[in-house]
Amino acid sequence: MSRTTVADVVVDGLRRAGAPRIFGVPGPGAPLPLLDAARAAGLPVVLAYDESAACVMAAVTADLCGAPGVASVGASAGVVAAAAGVAHAVLDRSPLVLLTGRHPRGVLGCKATVVVEAASAAARTAHAVRVALAAPCGPVHLEVPEPVVGRDAERPATPYAPEVPPRPAPGALEEAARLLARAARPLLVLGQHCRAAADASWLRAFAEALPAPALVTAKAKGALPDPHPLVLGVVTGEASDDRALGRADLLVALGLDAAEPVPRAWWSRLPVLAIGPAPASDGPPAFCEVTGGVGSVLEELAPRLADRPRADWDVAELDRLKREWPAPATAAPAGLAPQRVVELAREAMEPDTLAAVDAGAHWDAVTGFWQAVAPGEFLAPNGATRAFALPATLAAHLARPARRVVGFTDAAGLLAAAAELETAKRLAAPIVLVVFGGADAVRLAQSFGVAAYAADSEPAVAQGLGRARQVRGPAVLSVFAT
Secondary structure, X not given: OOOOEHHHHHHHHXXXXXXXXXXXXXOOOOXXXXXXXXXXXXXXXXXXXXXXXXXXXXHHHHHHHOOOEEEEOOOHHHHHHOHHHHHHHHHOOOOEEEXXXXXXXXXXXXXXXEEOOHXXXXXXXXXXXXXXXXXXXXXXXXXXXXXXXXXXXXXXXXXXOOOOOOOOOHHHHHHXXXXXXXXXXXXXXXXXXXXXXXXXXXXXXHHHHOOOOEEEOHHHOOOOOOOOOOEEEEOOOOHHHHHHHOOOOEEEEEOOOOOOOOOHHHHHOOOXXXXXXXXXXXXXXXXXXXXXXXXXXHHHHHHHHOOOOOOOOOHHHHXXXXXXXXXXXXXXXXXXXXXXXXXXXXXXXXXXXXEEEOOOOOHHHHHHHOOOOOOOOEEOOOOOOOOOHHHHHHHHHHHOOOOOEEEEEEHHHHHHOOOHHHHHHHHOOOEEEEEEOOOOHHHHHHHOOOEEEEEOOHHHHHHHHHHHHOOOOOEEEEEOOO
C-alpha cells in the first residue's frame, strides 16, 4: 500500500474543494512536490512563465468555475513577482489559493497566511479554502514548508463541506419590499456578484416584473443579456448616466461590490436598496440592505411583490436611452474606430464566444460594444490591470474548452504578458488576441511561433479575423494605421 504524504493531502483537499487545476511557475523555491502530487492525482498542472499571469489565470478560473483557483509560485522573488496578480485577485474578489513552499511570511493583500503542518494538513488546507471563499472572497496564502511536504499524513475520511450562506433576514426582506412598492421608477445597477448562472433567471424575472431598466458594471455584463431592451448599457459615470438617474426614484444595487467603479455621487441623490452576499460596509450607504445570494434574495422577494403596481417607466424613453447610451464614436490611436473593430470581431466569432479585456484606451469601446448574453461570457478586471487579457483568455479556454475566446488589449498590455504567448502556443489554445495600436505585435507574436496578422482598415480587420478563426491554436490580430 503506497504511503500518503502531506503533498497528497493538500492536493486532495484542493480537489475536494473543486479546484479544477493548478497554475504553476517552477522557479527557485517553488513547491514542486505539490505539483508532482497533483499530476499523480489527476489534477492538471498548467505551467506559466510569469507569476502574476499565473495568479490572473487562477483568479479567472475561480470566477468561471465557482471554485478556488490555485497558483503555485517560488520563494520570495516569486511572491514579489506575483504581487500584481494577487492585487488583481483582491480587487476582483477572486478566491485564489497561493501555494508556496519557502515563504512562511504573510503576503501583501492575502486575507490570511495558513502554514501547513503534517498532523493537520487536511484541516489547514480546508481552512485556507474556506477563508478564500468567505465573503468577500479573496486570495489566501497557503504555505507548505519543504521539510513538511514529504512527510507521512493521513487522508481525511470526511468530504470537504463548504459553508452554507445564511438566509436573508425576514425583516430586511419586508423593508426591501416596502421600498420597491413605494418606488415608481426603480433603476437597477447590477454588479459582479450577479454573475452566478443560477441567478440569471431570477434577475431577468425581477427586472421584467417591475419592470425596471438596468445598468451593468463591466464585470456584470451578461448577467442580463446585453440585447435585452431593459439593459441600458455599462456604467460609465458620464452625462448619459444622469439621464436615467434624473428619472429614477430608487437605486437597486444588485450584487454590486465596493471595488467596482460606480460614481460615488450617485448614492447621495437617491435612496438605495442594496442586495448582495456581504454587508456593503465600505460601499454605498443604503436605506435598506439585504445580505444574501442575489438569486436567493430575489426568490424570497418575489411573493412579497406580487401585488405591486408596475413601474412608471416610459418604454419609448428607455428605448431612446438604450440607443444613445454608448459613448460617441472616437478614432483609436491606430486610426480605426475601436467600436467598429469590436463589432466586426463579434460578428466574425461564434455566438457563444467569450471575451476578455484589459485596461487601456480601448476599454470603453470593448465594454460598450461587445454583446454578452450570459453570465461569464465577458471577463474584465476591476483594477487597471494591463496584463490581463492574454492570461484571462488562456484560463477561459481551459475552463470552457469547447468555446472560442477573444481578448482585447493594446501594445503595452501585450508586451506585459508576452511570455504567455509561449503558453498559448504550447496549449494550442484557439484564442484570438486583438491588439489595438500594436504595430510591432505581429513580429512579437511570430517570434513565439504564434500566427499573426495586421489590419489597417475595416476590410483588413474582417479578413484577419476570418484567417485567425481558421488557425488551430492562438492567433494575434494587430490593428493599426499605416
